Amino acid sequence: MDKTIFELAQVYQLLEPGPVLLLATAGRRRPNVMALSWQTMVEFEPPLVACVLGRSDYSFEALQRDGECTLNVPGAELVDTVVACGNHSGRDLDKFAAFGLTPRPAAMVAAPLIDECDASLECRVVERDLVERHGLFIVEVVRAWRRAGQPQRTLHHCGHGTFRIASETLQLPSAMR
Amino acid sequence: MDKTIFELAQVYQLLEPGPVLLLATAGRRRPNVMALSWQTMVEFEPPLVACVLGRSDYSFEALQRDGECTLNVPGAELVDTVVACGNHSGRDLDKFAAFGLTPRPAAMVAAPLIDECDASLECRVVERDLVERHGLFIVEVVRAWRRAGQPQRTLHHCGHGTFRIASETLQLPSAMR
Numbered sequence: 001m002d003k004t005i006f007e008l009a010q011v012y013q014l015l016e017p018g019p020v021l022l023l024a025t026a027g028r029r030r031p032n033v034m035a036l037s038w039q040t041m042v043e044f045e046p047p048l049v050a051c052v053l054g055r056s057d058y059s060f061e062a063l064q065r066d067g068e069c070t071l072n073v074p075g076a077e078l079v080d081t082v083v084a085c086g087n088h089s090g091r092d093l094d095k096f097a098a099f100g101l102t103p104r105p106a107a108m109v110a111a112p113l114i115d116e117c118d119a120s121l122e123c124r125v126v127e128r129d130l131v132e133r134h135g136l137f138i139v140e141v142v143r144a145w146r147r148a149g150q151p152q153r154t155l156h157h158c159g160h161g162t163f164r165i166a167s168e169t170l171q172l173p174s175a176m177r
Numbered sequence: 178m179d180k181t182i183f184e185l186a187q188v189y190q191l192l193e194p195g196p197v198l199l200l201a202t203a204g205r206r207r208p209n210v211m212a213l214s215w216q217t218m219v220e221f222e223p224p225l226v227a228c229v230l231g232r233s234d235y236s237f238e239a240l241q242r243d244g245e246c247t248l249n250v251p252g253a254e255l256v257d258t259v260v261a262c263g264n265h266s267g268r269d270l271d272k273f274a275a276f277g278l279t280p281r282p283a284a285m286v287a288a289p290l291i292d293e294c295d296a297s298l299e300c301r302v303v304e305r306d307l308v309e310r311h312g313l314f315i316v317e318v319v320r321a322w323r324r325a326g327q328p329q330r331t332l333h334h335c336g337h338g339t340f341r342i343a344s345e346t347l348q349l350p351s352a353m354r
Contacts, residue, residue, distance in 0.1 A: 012336060013335050013336035016195075016214045016333075016334055016335065016336065017195055017334060017335050017341055018193075018194055018195010018196065018214075018333055019195065037193045037195075037218075038193065038217045038218045038219065039217055040215045040216055040217035040229060041214075041215045041229065042215065042229050042311050042312075042313060050217060050227055050229070050313065052217060052218065052219050052227070076347075079347055080349070083349045083351045083353070086351065086353045087351060087352050127307070127310075127311070129306055129307065130304070130306065133304075134219050134225070134227075134304070134315065136219060136227065138307075138311065154333075154341070155347075156193075156194030156195055156343050157193055157194060157353075158194050159187075159189060159190035159193065159353075159354060160190075160351060160353065160354065161348060161349040161350060161351025161353060162190075162346065162347070162348050162349075163346070163347045163348075164194055164331070164343035164344065164345065164346055164347075165343065165344075165345040165347065166341035166342065166343035167342075168341065168342040168344065169335075169339065169340070169342075170253075170332075170339070170341075170342065171338060171340075172256060172257070172260045172339075172340070173260075173338060174263065174337060174338025175264050176212070176260070176263045176264060176334075177336060177337065
């Protein structure tokens with residue numbers, strides 16, 4: 001794997017822009033992966049992330065049971081894979097094998113890192129109070145991996161298979177973190 | 178105002194891609210506005226949105242007290258205004274006046290719509306259980322306004338005044354909502 005560890009304090013710079021993610025779980029039989037657009041940062045450091053899953057998602061019960069996942073940031077070139085992951089359930093299919101994704105062992109959690117993604121975050125569930133009512137898990141990022149200089153082109157889902165690519169960069173003077 | 182009402186069922190298509198928002202509150206003395214990147218959809222319909230605010234944000238106490246806000250989606254041409262809103266506090270400044278934003282009366286809430294933004298959502302707080310621990314409010318969108326054909330270029334904050342613009346659009350066949 002050609003990714004290296006980066007500072008947990010910088011995780012928000014990856015997730016705050018709202019890219020679609022691939023959420024991977026270890027699972028009982030085999031690892032699984034789902035497309036996730038419903039996520040937000042909750043705290044800078046330690047980085048906390050709210051993830052909203054549907055109760056009918058196969059990953060919902062895996063995340064409930066395992067309490068661990070990885071959040072992986074796909075570059076725009078993986079758009080077909082993202083759509084494929086979003087359109088199939090892990091109940092019926094080994095999505096890693098079917099869609100050519102490579103699971104790599106993580107350092108701190110049982111869920112796999114997805115090698116093809118530009119960045120991968122190892123996460124543990126730390127807050128379940130809104131899981132029953134809203135499907136909202138808060139996870140803590142415990143280790144962060146990134147390919148040097150990536151991601152530069154992220155995917156943002158606008159519904160029904162329409163994506164926008166965020167690529168053009170602006171840099172303004174700002175005191176905002 | 179040249180915006181028209183659109184279907185609540187389509188709200189997620191605006192927020193799911195993760196654009197930076199301008200959150201406006203009515204306030205006791207005057208309306209206020211803050212830049213917000215920490216938001217995610219929680220439910221399609223009625224549309225529920227989780228918004229994470231810092232306890233030190235002036236808007237935090239306004240949202241706690243009023244229980245209402247608007248979420249406004251700025252186009253990329255408003256980037257200077259977004260940064261200005263993010264770098265000043267409503268405690269010391271009338272940000273609407275200082276940054277040339279036009280408040281318009283909303284239909285269902287006391288907080289104003291921001292005329293210059295491409296879309297504006299009227300919201301009421303419906304879940305406060307994670308406010309104390311995580312600054313996380315869940316709001317329900319009760320009315321949605323959009324300028325025809327907008328937004329086409331949204332801003333995505335990557336930390337420290339760096340933004341990416343999402344504009345290039347891909348359309349893939351997909352069964353995903």
